[in-house]
Amino acid sequence: MSSHPIRIWQAKLCHWVSQIGLVDTLLYAFKRIVCSLSNVVDFDKYYFVSQRLNNAPLLPEGKGKSFDIVEITSDSVPSHPCPRPVEVIKDRYQQGAKCLAVFKLQEFCGCLWFVSTEYKEDEFRCRYRLPNTAVWDFDVYVDPKYRFSPAFLKLWDEASFRLCSEGYKCSISRISAFNPVSLSSHKRMGAVEIGWACFLKIKSLQFSLASIKPYVHLSWRDEAMPVFNIQTTGNN
Structure with missing residues (x-):
């Protein structure tokens, strides 16, 4: 026993x-x-992945016709359907982020966020600086009721089409190394790993170790946060 x-x-x-x-x-x-051991300690490892954008839809023809895609602007912050705190929503728009949402018969099904140029990490203290042909996508949310529906692919196809029309080539995101489901789903869509970073935070002290510059960083305050210059691969 x-x-x-x-x-x-x-x-x-x-x-x-x-x-x-x-x-x-x-x-x-x-x-x-x-x-x-302590609620003032946090640790995580992220993989950075790059997903090629294209005008060819992933959703089979004829599927998802009952879903509509809408861009939700900053004017809608008080009634924003994304299930995040109002202050978080405000901060995203202040960073220049955009939000696309998917609806079915006026019922909210999910959303995704993306931003160009630079993104401030919301779990640790750092910024990700992007090449001019890439956007950063984050907080992809699909209501549990619609997670086995065409909602996500409908949303992604529309985002990809819009971003391609604006001249972007790929979308970059970060995924926890401890989330194998998300990693595998991104890879099935053709995403490739382009780097990684580990963060250890103890109160205001933060240590980071990464495969990209700055490789090693130590900081105590926001003004000294690391800035990671994300580079895509030749295929993206």
Whole structure:
């Protein structure tokens, strides 16, 4: 009987290793341990991925005709359908972000956000600076009721079409290394990894280690936050 918990632990470990690899599994264990010890400590690892934009829809012809795409402007902040705090919504618009939402018979189904030039990370202290042919997409949300519907592909196809018409070539985003479902879904759509970054924050002290410049960074305040210059691959 005493070995039963050990077998359960081993099974969970093997599952995580098969999903995200040994290194990221160890980092995930580190995150669980340090974050459980104190509420002033936070840790995460992000992969940066680049998704090529194109005018060819991913949604099969004839699908998703009952869904409508609407750009929601900053005038709609008080009644914004995106399930985020009002202050967060305001900050996104102040950064120049745009929001596309998908509706079915006037019922909100989901939304996605994107911004060009630069994006301020909302979980740690840093900025991502983008090439002029790329946008940053973030906080893709689909209501649970519509997660197995054409809502997301309808939304993505419209965003891709609009951005291509404005001259953008790809969309960049960051995904937690500890979210294998999101990573695999992005890869199925053709996204490629272009870098990674780890963040450890203890109160106001933040340490970052990344595969892109600045590779190593230490800061105590917003004025000294790192700025990551994101570069896409030749295929994107």
